[in-house]
Amino acid sequence: MAKNFRLVFTAAALVPLTVLAAACGSSTPSSSSSSPPTSSAATSGKITETGSTLLFPLFGYWQSGYKSVAPSVSMTLGATGSGTGIADAASGLVNIGASDAYLSSSDMAQYPGLEDIPLTVAALMVNYNVPGISKPLNLNGTVLAEIYTGKITSWNDAAIKALNPGVSLPSLPIVTLHRADSSGSTFLFTSYLDAQDPSAWPSTNIGTTITWPKVSGQLAETGSGGMVSGCKATKGCIAYVGISYLAKTSAAGLGEAALANKAGKYTQPNSSTIAAALSSFGAPPSDGAMSLINTSAAGGYPIINYEYGIVKTTQPNATDASLIKAFLNWVVTTGNTSTYLSKVGFQPLPSAALSIAKSQISAISG
Amino acid sequence: MARFSNASPIRWLGLGGAVVPLLMLLFVLVTLIIKAIPALEYSGLKMFTGTTWNFGAQYGTPVKSYGLLHDPGEEFGALPEILGTLATSAIALIIAVPVSIGAALVIVERLPRRLANWFGIFLELLAGVPSVIVGLWGVLTFGPFIAHDVAPFIADNAPSWLPFLKGNTGHGQGLLISGLVLAVMVIPIIAATARDLIRSVPILPREGAMALGMSDFQTARKVTLPWVGAGLVGAVVLGLGRALGETIAVAMVCGVALGSLPTNLYADMITIAANLVQNIDTAILDKMDISAFAALALILLTITLIANIVARLLVRRVSGTALPVGRGL
Numbered sequence: 177m178a179k180n181f182r183l184v185f186t187a188a189a190l191v192p193l194t195v196l197a198a199a200c201g202s203s204t205p206s207s208s209s210s211s212p213p214t215s216s217a218a219t220s221g222k223i224t225e226t227g228s229t230l231l232f233p234l235f236g237y238w239q240s241g242y243k244s245v246a247p248s249v250s251m252t253l254g255a256t257g258s259g260t261g262i263a264d265a266a267s268g269l270v271n272i273g274a275s276d277a278y279l280s281s282s283d284m285a286q287y288p289g290l291e292d293i294p295l296t297v298a299a300l301m302v303n304y305n306v307p308g309i310s311k312p313l314n315l316n317g318t319v320l321a322e323i324y325t326g327k328i329t330s331w332n333d334a335a336i337k338a339l340n341p342g343v344s345l346p347s348l349p350i351v352t353l354h355r356a357d358s359s360g361s362t363f364l365f366t367s368y369l370d371a372q373d374p375s376a377w378p379s380t381n382i383g384t385t386i387t388w389p390k391v392s393g394q395l396a397e398t399g400s401g402g403m404v405s406g407c408k409a410t411k412g413c414i415a416y417v418g419i420s421y422l423a424k425t426s427a428a429g430l431g432e433a434a435l436a437n438k439a440g441k442y443t444q445p446n447s448s449t450i451a452a453a454l455s456s457f458g459a460p461p462s463d464g465a466m467s468l469i470n471t472s473a474a475g476g477y478p479i480i481n482y483e484y485g486i487v488k489t490t491q492p493n494a495t496d497a498s499l500i501k502a503f504l505n506w507v508v509t510t511g512n513t514s515t516y517l518s519k520v521g522f523q524p525l526p527s528a529a530l531s532i533a534k535s536q537i538s539a540i541s542g
Numbered sequence: 543m544a545r546f547s548n549a550s551p552i553r554w555l556g557l558g559g560a561v562v563p564l565l566m567l568l569f570v571l572v573t574l575i576i577k578a579i580p581a582l583e584y585s586g587l588k589m590f591t592g593t594t595w596n597f598g599a600q601y602g603t604p605v606k607s608y609g610l611l612h613d614p615g616e617e618f619g620a621l622p623e624i625l626g627t628l629a630t631s632a633i634a635l636i637i638a639v640p641v642s643i644g645a646a647l648v649i650v651e652r653l654p655r656r657l658a659n660w661f662g663i664f665l666e667l668l669a670g671v672p673s674v675i676v677g678l679w680g681v682l683t684f685g686p687f688i689a690h691d692v693a694p695f696i697a698d699n700a701p702s703w704l705p706f707l708k709g710n711t712g713h714g715q716g717l718l719i720s721g722l723v724l725a726v727m728v729i730p731i732i733a734a735t736a737r738d739l740i741r742s743v744p745i746l747p748r749e750g751a752m753a754l755g756m757s758d759f760q761t762a763r764k765v766t767l768p769w770v771g772a773g774l775v776g777a778v779v780l781g782l783g784r785a786l787g788e789t790i791a792v793a794m795v796c797g798v799a800l801g802s803l804p805t806n807l808y809a810d811m812i813t814i815a816a817n818l819v820q821n822i823d824t825a826i827l828d829k830m831d832i833s834a835f836a837a838l839a840l841i842l843l844t845i846t847l848i849a850n851i852v853a854r855l856l857v858r859r860v861s862g863t864a865l866p867v868g869r870g871l
Contacts, residue, residue, distance in 0.1 A: 257823030282604035282613050283827055356798040358824035363600070380615050383600050385824035387801045395713060396798040396810065398820070 220248035221499045227254070227261020227274030229399070230298060230360060230418045231483050235274060237516045238507055245506060249499060258360050259384065265486040266290055271500050273486035276360025277384075278465035291489050292464045293536045294482040295507055297454065297523040299419040299445040300364045302433040302479075305407050306331055308346060309431055312444055314339040316436030317372020317470075323414060324352050324369070325376070326391035331412060339436075349393065353406055353415035356396035358385040360481075364469070365416040368479045371470035372436065404428055419445055420520035437478040438470045449477035450523045459528035464536055482529065483522070487540060494542030504537045574843065577836035580608040584830060585618045589837060592619020595801040595817070597824050597831055612830030620838055622803050626717070626813040627845065629804075630792060631785040633721025638728040639778055645729070646736035647762050662737060669730035677791030680723040685714030685795055693718065693808050705806070712808035715797040720811070723791050728781035735777035739770040779853035786846050789815040814842045 225235060232255035239251045256264070258275040265273030266287035279292045302315060319335050322328040328335055332345040355362045363384045369377035381387070388394065395413070397406040400421050407413040408428035417425055425432065434442035443449040453468065453476030460466040460482070468480045485504060491497040512524040525533060582589060584607055598613030605614050645665075649658045693711035700707035712718075743766050751761040767774065797810025798820050804811040818835055825831035 259823040259826045263826045277600075280601045280604075280613075282600070282602070282611065285604055285611055286827070286829065356793075357820045358822070380596075380599060383597055383824065385597050385800065385821045387594065387596060388799075390802060392710065393713065394810075396715070398794070 219246060221250075221495055223249060223251045223272065223499055223503055224270040225251065225253045225261075225272040225274060226256045226264045226270050227272075227486070228258045228276050228360060228483065229255040230276055230420060231274040231295075233420060234296065234483075234516065234520050234522060237519055238511050241511065241516060242503060242506055245510075246502065249503070251503075257358060259358065262287070262290070262486050265488060268488065268492065271487065271491070271496060272504075275484045275486050276481060277363055278467075278482065278484055279486065289488055289490060290486055291536050291539065292484040292486055293504060293508075294460060294464050294466075294525055294529045294533050295485045295504075296483050296512060296517060296525060297450060297468075298481055298483050299450055299477060299521070299523075300361055300368075300479040300481075301417050301419055301422065301425065301445060302365075302414065302435060303404075303407055303417055303425050303430040304414045304433065305411055305430055306346065306348060307411065309343065311343065312432055312434045313343070314436070314442040315433045316440075316442075317369050318376050320414075321369045321373055321376035323350055324354070324391065325389040329392070339442075348412040351410050351413045352391050352394045353397050353403055353410070353413050354388050354394065355403065356398045359400075360384060361400065361416055361418055362386065364479055364481055367467065367469045368435075371438075372478075404430070419522065422521045435478050437474070437476050438472040439474040439476075441474045443475060443477045445477045445480070445521075447523055449475060450480050451526070452476040453478065453480050454523075454526045454529075460532050462532060462535070464529075464532055480523075482525075489539050489541065491540060491542045497540050497542030501537050501540050504540075505534065508533045508537070571843070574836050574840045577833055578840045579833070580610045581618055581830060581833035581837045583608045584616075585834070585837075589618055589620050589834075590624065591621055592617065593621050593801055593803055594619045595622075597821070598828065600828075607830075610829045610833065612828050616828075616830055616834075618834040618837070619801065620814070620841065622799075622801055623812050623814045623817050623838065624841060624845075625803065626720075626796070626811045627786060627815070627842065629717060629811075630720040630724055630796070630813060631782060633718065634724035634728050634785045635778065635782060637722065637725040638732055638781055641725075642729050642732035642777075642781075643736050643767070643774065645733045646740050647766070649733075649737050650740045651758070651762075651766075662734070665730045665734045665737070669734055671727075673727060673788060673791040674794075676723055676727055677794035680719060680791060680795040681715070684723065684726075685719045688719055688722065689714035689808070697808070707807050709806040710808065712797075712810070715795050715810060716808050717796075717804045717811045718807045720792050720796045720813070723795050724785045724788055727788060727791065728785050731784055732777045732781040735780060736770075736774060739773040739777065740766055743769045775853055775856045779850060782849050782853075783846060786849065787815065787842070789819050792816055793819045814838050 232253065235253050239253060242249065242251070258277060261273030262275055262279070262283060264270045275292065276298070279290060284290070302320065304313065306313070313336070315336070316339065319328060319339060322335065329350055331348045331350055337345060363382065366377065366382045366386055370379050370382050395406055395410065397403045397415070400417050401424070403415045403417050404421055404424050405428070407415040407430055432444055434444050436442055437453070452473045453471035456471045456473035456476055457466065457468055464482070464484065466482065468482065470478045485507070487500060487504070491500065508525055508530055517524060585592070594617045596615055596617040598616035600613055602614040604611050649661050653661060689712055697708050697711050702708070747765050747769065748761055751765045756764065792813050793816040796812055796816050798816055799810035799812050800817065800821070802810070802812070818838060822835070825835050
């Protein structure tokens with residue numbers, strides 16, 4: 177009896193210690209395999225990814241597609257948000273961080289040894305719930321900035337009418353929706369407002385989380401899904417949502433604005449307007465960091481961006497490096513075909529960006 | 543104990559198990575303080591009095607201050623978050639305390655035994671509902687109901703000398719909803735504890751009070767509740783601790799109005815926990831932002847510790863006069 181009791185007591189005392197040990201153990205970097213690298217092109221192992229929630233679904237499609245190419249490479253994905261993805265890649269916690277934005281000079285200074293590889297092209301929509309409007313509404317950065325600062329409060333405001341001659345706009349109060357959580361969409365949207373009209377939207381208010389000007393009735397929504405459902409439920413709303421939610425915004429009956437570009441022309445995001453915008457920016461610099469906001473091409477859509485894979489150029493071992501290189505090379509070629517991209521409304525890398533991406537990928541070593 | 547005198551490894555393991563929680567608290571505290579120092583130096587008193595919160599220009603030229611390279615234009619004024627945390631918890635307690643104690647009294651003294659047991663089980667189940675579910679219910683059902691049906695009624699009927707209760711009644715998120723959602727989470731905690739306490743009050747003093755001609759209400763107020771006064775304070779503090787630290791549910795219903803003090807009872811607001819959970823992905827890349835988050839966490843921890851210490855002092859004061867015997871009713 178005493179012996180039994182002693183056994184139980186020991187076990188009970190061991191529990192907190194094992195928990196502690198497990199907690200410490202989980203923070204060690206996940207290296208792909210413990211076996212020594214055998215050849216330069218490893219065909220089995222593990223790739224880990226965390227980051228952008230916008231890229232996450234596409235990474236899922238890539239994961240299942242890559243299975244047929246490299247069946248013994250396993251992948252774990254995490255939708256944590258771009259910032260966490262970059263931080264995880266920097267600390268070596270994961271192999272690839274997915275980000276909606278390129279690395280800033282501050283990121284580069286704080287986390288040396290990271291590179292941002294363009295993987296694909298995304299776009300941001302501006303949606304609204306205004307009954308009785310069949311044609312897409314024309315909007316520009318000045319009007320959007322004035323809506324989001326509370327200067328324009330009704331859909332039949334003279335400034336909106338001026339952009340949409342002949343459209344009968346209802347006298348409906350505008351309800352502005354913005355993201356409650358930190359988001360690459362917020363960064364792209366506020367970048368566009370500032371690029372179009374810096375006097376209406378100051379550059380100090382660009383970011384993944386900003387302090388929104390106080391506007392009566394404004395709503396904060398968590399996640400792109402929250403933006404769509406919030407806008408569906410609120411007549412008179414205006415929201416910004418990633419292009420991958422196109423099917424959902426259409427199903428919710430939301431309108432999709434035609435946005436003004438730098439040339440003053442109004443376009444909606446589709447393959448030709450995004451391609452036109454891309455060609456106006458030319459080749460990205462060798463470090464891949466490039467803003468694609470507010471194109472000067474007349475037929476170009478003004479809010480597009482490269483989606484990035486954030487990778488440490490020096491990987492812990494040669495096996496990891498070769499696994500990542502093989503996967504990323506597949507992503508920017510086969511993974512950039514419409515089989516994968518059409519599911520989320522993204523567009524393939526233009527050839528200039530593709531060659532930059534390939535040279536960045538080849539710079540990864542173990 | 544003598545039985546273990548020759549089993550020293552077991553004693554060491556037991557000691558280790560006992561010390562681990564203490565070490566964990568110390569570890570958290572020390573880490574937070576070390577991490578928070580640069581942001582506290584950078585912001586100074588503005589951390590507690592400022593109302594502007596800015597994560598800085600992410601693509602600006604980085605600047606260096608207090609040993610950390612960071613984005614330009616950062617400002618950390620946490621007053622709205624601190625007040626928001628305290629105000630939501632206060633609203634929660636104002637509603638939860640009378641409701642829970644009333645419920646506990648009814649369960650113990652009024653309901654038949656079998657029904658009371660069912661009620662007890664129900665209360666404990668309610669206390670175990672994950673807060674994300676309460677938050678979801680708050681966003682989808684409770685918030686819109688309050689905004690459409692309850693808030694306008696309060697705003698219309700509030701006296702004019704209480705302008706904080708008047709004005710725009712909002713859209714189903716904000717200060718009042720956050721407080722109410724917290725109350726829903728706190729009520730089962732306080733009620734379940736209060737029920738156990740009230741059940742422990744001996745029958746004799748209560749019968750004595752009845753014999754003196756007291757009504758049920760008088761008995762409860764003069765005999766039953768004072769008997770367990772100290773315990774009740776403890777129960778309320780348990781609820782307060784839950785309310786202060788509650789993260790997800792409040793983050794879902796507070797409106798996440800970064801850097802804005804609520805203009806009335808229904809306005810969007812923010813709490814410390816809501817800022818931490820919604821904006822960690824923005825803060826994580828910038829060491830000064832992370833330092834500011836550590837400072838926020840430290841402030842939240844301090845508020846909780848102060849609440850606990852005050853509660854302990856109260857318990858000591860109350861327990862000195864808890865026994866109604868001979869007090870001259």
